[in-house]
Amino acid sequence: MCDFIKESSKESEVIVIGLSGGLNSTIDAYLSVEAVGKRNVFGLILPEKDSSIQNTRDATALAHVLDIDYRFIDITKVLKEIGIYRLSPSTFLIPRKRQEKWAKRQWEEMGGEDVFLKDLASSAKEKDFWEAQAYYRAKVRLRTILLYFHADLRRGLVLGNTNKTEILTGLYVKYGDELADIAPLVNIYKTQTREIAKKLKIPKAILEKTPSPDLVPGIDDEFILGLSYEDVDEILYCLENNLSVDLPEEKVNRVRKIMDKAPFRSLPTHVFPFDGEKYIIS
């Protein structure tokens, strides 16, 4: 993977990575520093008012540990200017735990397990639902344009953090975090990223963190998917390789339904000029 990063970034001055404090971006930052050296990696930490403070702290600590150049830009003001926060009740002074509970209750009211399927299919009929989509997607897309703005300024390339499980299940924002110049993890299942993290000796606190898009308090990846990543990856792998799955039919059907509505049936080639097969970790 380091060879891939080195080779595909050799025409650029710098590799620009969005650091979220999560596992994917942490791995990408470690690999990039290993591949091209710390002077050629530039981090962007782009929290907004709903972001977890712990994630922002972890992202900042990471930039210091790796000793890379980075910018910390709170994007709340830009998002406010665009008008997104008018779509959700003010959370000012409301404790995080309470916000998380509220968001989860809203989720259940909007359809629970069906919410993600309706999101993928853009099939919701309720205005509240559309507003919730507009709300979280704008955050992700704004981050992408900021990554490109800072990459353009430095003649850099944007390294994307999306992994294979996210691509196959549609767990990303169209024209948001899916966009990048290179994406080293695009052929790596989520459960495999944990193995990579162990080899890289990434701090346990990040390795064991609950995976989350960190867009709405309390709404994490497995909550959205309705399954654990272990189950999702096992099912995806078996379906992809025509193997029978040794898991309850109900779980397999859930994954089938998700894949059915997800935009990509296979790995996209247009975004990621990455012949990933030889980088697959067995």
Place this chain on the structure above:
Amino acid sequence: MCDFIKESSKESEVIVIGLSGGLNSTIDAYLSVEAVGKRNVFGLILPEKDSSIQNTRDATALAHVLDIDYRFIDITKVLKEIGIYRLSPSTFLIPRKRQEKWAKRQWEEMGGEDVFLKDLASSAKEKDFWEAQAYYRAKVRLRTILLYFHADLRRGLVLGNTNKTEILTGLYVKYGDELADIAPLVNIYKTQTREIAKKLKIPKAILEKTPSPDLVPGIDDEFILGLSYEDVDEILYCLENNLSVDLPEEKVNRVRKIMDKAPFRSLPTHVFPFDGEKYIIS
């Protein structure tokens, strides 16, 4: 084309179009109203401080003439917040004509005809050049996320205004105006759009307007390309169909050089789910 727009938007509540006051977006707005009715078309007029006032006026007039719902959002404040205007000298109180002259002189200093080639290839070595790229690209990309924000809010789809000549010459911003859900003009050469405009009886003032991305005062399409659209289209058409070109070798070489550096050798299928052949106008 109306059939295509109607068919491909039938799952959406509304078609969202960015109205620039230029010919492409005007044609798209006319066609969309024809296809789905004025109540199902939503316009966004997104000027910033460098935009031509005439274009903004024309876009607003268009929304009124077609009697469609629209929002006028000056994006200057958001772009300022992102930090783009720090990259160029303040134009406050400087007459437009003088700004145009200044930009054209800058262009010549950066390499004249080579500027567009260096831009396409991301091969410039000068920091000023990178900053100029970051400056104009951020504007285009921000517009795209605003189109999507407003489309998401209304469960709409985004109709893109890019035409075939722009795609083949790379005259668009990567992950900016190229992104859309449908793009009716993607298989139509620029010179053909003028024929369509005549059939639609689009006002002469818009039809005869100098085509321009309207990102930097004075820098219009043909200035960037270094050729007239008539020449570019004739050459593109001949090259595509293996016909000999009855134009000076110098012009043909210019187009070849541009196509060589442009990202798409053929029409992209990932962005535009549009089997355009049957809509080609002969």
